[in-house]
Amino acid sequence: MDDAERKVFVLDTNILLHEPLAIYSFKEHDVVIPMTVLEELDRIKDSKRDVSRDARIAIRALEAIFHDATPEQIAAGIPVNKHSNADGTIAIFADYEVKETVHAFADKAGDNRILNGVLYLQTHYAPREVVLVTKDINMRLRAKGAGVYHVDDYRSDQLIDDVKLLTKGFYQFAGNFWVRVGECHSEKRGRSTLHTLPINLFDTPFVNQYLIDESKEFAARVQSLDSDTVTLKDIGHERLMHRQAWGIHPKNIYQGMALDAMMDPDIDLVILTGPAGCGKTILAMAAALEQVIEKSMYDKIIVTRNTPEIAESIGYLPGTEEEKMMPWLAAVTDTMEALHKNDVCTDGSMKYIFDKANIQFKSINFMRGRSIQNAFVLLDECQNLTASQIKTIITRCGEGTKLVCSGNLAQIDSSYLSPVTSGLTYIVERFKNFEGSANIYLNGVVRSRLAEFAEENL
Structure with missing residues (x-):
């Protein structure tokens, strides 16, 4: 040059x-x-x-x-x-x-x-x-x-040019999936049914990608792939919709896919994206409580999120680290109240659950240097984190730990982050071919008809 x-x-x-x-x-x-x-x-x-x-x-x-x-x-x-x-x-x-x-x-x-x-x-x-x-x-x-x-702008860290190109973690086929397939090789492995299909039937498949069709009969997840074939794990639309955790059932197929990924012990990282009110936090908390209390798969639940200007302001708040974090983690406590609103004594139930599940609220600034073992970790609102900040959290996770990252790329508060440079976008792209991770975009607002109308029209 x-x-x-x-x-x-x-x-x-x-x-x-x-x-x-x-x-x-x-x-x-x-x-x-x-x-x-x-x-x-x-x-x-x-x-x-x-x-x-x-x-x-x-x-x-x-x-x-x-x-x-x-x-x-x-x-x-x-x-x-x-x-x-x-x-x-x-x-x-x-x-x-x-x-x-x-x-x-x-x-x-x-x-x-x-x-x-x-x-x-x-x-x-x-x-x-x-x-x-x-x-x-x-x-x-x-x-x-x-x-x-x-x-x-600085673009060297941008893995995609437009957030619209970001993978949603699933692919929906038009019409009936099996009509276009014809014959395939199927086999039983334990309780699972696996189908092996030519790779040219799919558009850029990746491991743990969910596949659904408009007939509402077919649902599967990519188990593995090579240069010529794709192996699918048959899940079934009805089975996905009948998934449950802590009394919570999916309200749509997207929530069904998210719950399936979070309840799968072979998946270490689940990334949930989607608009406000799509159910990211309540599904994650329900899956965490189910696996910690009912199934004893993990010892504790750790909830953390980005706290703007926390270095200057957290020290002036009264109480322990958990109590200082409460203003930023009100969404989690709101979710806990919603999960137990029909109990005889909601406050008593929440206190019991917080103690039984060993729920800990931690500041993201104090995560560096830790090693988290056998825990269910919920990283909320991570659209405001850079790639290096999310890396700090992921590298803290040791053996037997499951991490759920959730966020809405339309609600970025950071001055220097955009949807294409957010750490959330970064991990979605970087981990989409990792066999231990799954990513689901929760399409549709289920919080209320008011929230749904606001999301679509404001």
């Missing part, structure tokens, strides 16, 4: 907080880190925010590259090929020396210096393409309004 084709990527601070080693992702192109970004990383690394660790990792990565370079070499750009497979360079740009042309509010002084620096580099490197890379949508808008020609 000649110099005219090499691009110059200027990284915003949020890129290095989202992916601390993003500097190695630009291969043959050149990367520029404005001095303002280093200042912001310096402030964040000593803070109590959960991104302080990412800031320190980014700083150490930069120090490893620049530790023996002269100021002139740092300004001109250091080759990074000795640290990675990249052929480009990385430089630090003193943006505070650039004459200010973009003016805005005083509290956005850092953003202003970065924008002024990009405008200067755009002229300095012309006709080469200078691209500002930021996850801040408003920063991208401001940059374009200020005259920056090329602005983009």
